[in-house]
Amino acid sequence: MAGCATAPRQDFGAVPEPGPSFVETTVTPDTILAPPPESAPVIVPLVSPATTNPPPSTLRNAPPESVPVVETWVPLPRWCAARGLTGLTRQTNAPQPTYQVPLPQGLLVLRAGSLVAQFHGVQIRLGFAPQMIGGQCYVHSLDLAKTVEPLIRIADSPVGLAGPIILLDPGHGGPDAGTRSVLGGNSEKDFTLDWALRLRELLIAQGWQVYLTRTNDVEVSVAARTQLADALKAALFVSLHFNSSGNSHSESGLETYCLTPAHMPSSLTRGYPDDLKASFPNNSFDVQNLQLAVRAHRETLEALGAVDRGVRRARFLGVLRPQHRPAILMEGGYLSHPTEARLIASRAHRQKLAEAVARAIGGPRQQVAENKP
Numbered sequence: 094m095a096g097c098a099t100a101p102r103q104d105f106g107a108v109p110e111p112g113p114s115f116v117e118t119t120v121t122p123d124t125i126l127a128p129p130p131e132s133a134p135v136i137v138p139l140v141s142p143a144t145t146n147p148p149p150s151t152l153r154n155a156p157p158e159s160v161p162v163v164e165t166w167v168p169l170p171r172w173c174a175a176r177g178l179t180g181l182t183r184q185t186n187a188p189q190p191t192y193q194v195p196l197p198q199g200l201l202v203l204r205a206g207s208l209v210a211q212f213h214g215v216q217i218r219l220g221f222a223p224q225m226i227g228g229q230c231y232v233h234s235l236d237l238a239k240t241v242e243p244l245i246r247i248a249d250s251p252v253g254l255a256g257p258i259i260l261l262d263p264g265h266g267g268p269d270a271g272t273r274s275v276l277g278g279n280s281e282k283d284f285t286l287d288w289a290l291r292l293r294e295l296l297i298a299q300g301w302q303v304y305l306t307r308t309n310d311v312e313v314s315v316a317a318r319t320q321l322a323d324a325l326k327a328a329l330f331v332s333l334h335f336n337s338s339g340n341s342h343s344e345s346g347l348e349t350y351c352l353t354p355a356h357m358p359s360s361l362t363r364g365y366p367d368d369l370k371a372s373f374p375n376n377s378f379d380v381q382n383l384q385l386a387v388r389a390h391r392e393t394l395e396a397l398g399a400v401d402r403g404v405r406r407a408r409f410l411g412v413l414r415p416q417h418r419p420a421i422l423m424e425g426g427y428l429s430h431p432t433e434a435r436l437i438a439s440r441a442h443r444q445k446l447a448e449a450v451a452r453a454i455g456g457p458r459q460q461v462a463e464n465k466p
């Protein structure tokens with residue numbers, strides 16, 4: 094992600110004004126395990142673990158804006174029972190135990206005190222670390238509504254219901270080269286365009302009408318990228334990037350981003366304000382965003398065997414926030430990592446990247462048909 098620090102003006106359209114620095118704020122294991130920052134919610138269990146009352150209303154309906162949802166925690170066993178999910182198991186008796194929740198499409202693994210969850214072998218960053226209260230695991234209602242519920246429905250939720258048009262966004266372009274490969278030669282802008290062109294051909298074969306925000310080496314503003322999506326009435330928006338950890342050559346792997354839901358802390362802020370109360374047009378697609386991100390991330394991980402750096406959420410990504418459609422941003426590997434940079438420079442590798450994303454997206458018409466009652 095820091096690779097884009099070389100060109101902050103075009104860094105996914107990050108808000109330009111306040112950014113004090115573009116220092117990489119990669120989430121390390123320490124920060125993963127740390128309690129949530131200033132936004133740390135007061136733990137207010139809605140339901141006593143001993144009661145047999147029905148689940149809190151927040152489980153049945155999305156909380157209205159006026160409700161201070163950041164103070165809502167739900168006991169995991171009670172929530173599983175309310176959702177008809179059986180098989181919840183506690184894996185360890187450690188002070189910060191791990192829980193396994195069998196969902197219809199895969200196993201969800203939650204760890205008390207950790208922002209890192211696993212679903213069907215894919216790492217997903219939570220907004221709040223689950224808490225142990227009275228020997229029982231509590232999960233934040235926003236994570237249940239915005240992360241776990243979408244995973245329950247991930248198989249029957251089409252990603253492109255609004256039509257057959259998809260807009261691919263090869264990151265950077267023109268004087269904004271993005272990050273440079275540690276091997277020299279090409280830059281991020283070259284590889285993102287090649288990835289998008291390969292993906293275009295595959296998606297056309299799958300029934301999509303595919304547009305790109307750029308088809309050659311030109312600079313395109315963030316505003317132009319998002320306005321094009323509206324002009325096209327695109328059903329999906331997929332932004333493609335490659336990563337960098339600056340002078341460190343040790344980090345590698347895949348990250349996939351979607352917009353942070355309102356009231357939830359972001360996985361990554363890069364020094365920008367992370368206004369939890371902020372709500373953007375793309376927040377109307379919180380569920381579909383996560384589903385698309387998880388699908389794309391899993392397919393890509395499986396295809397490449399790369400390091401899993403997780404499905405993450407960020408609020409500063411300007412190309413995602415204004416989108417009136419499901420939208421994700423993929424970081425397809427580290428150009429600062431010599432081995433990964435060598436792979437990314439290979440056409441065969443970039444073809445694998447394109448094929449993985451195409452598999453994740455599927456075809457629009459088929460999905461529309463499947464969704465009809």
Ligand SMILES: [Zn+2]
Nearest residue numbers: 097264271334
């Ligand atoms: Zn980039």
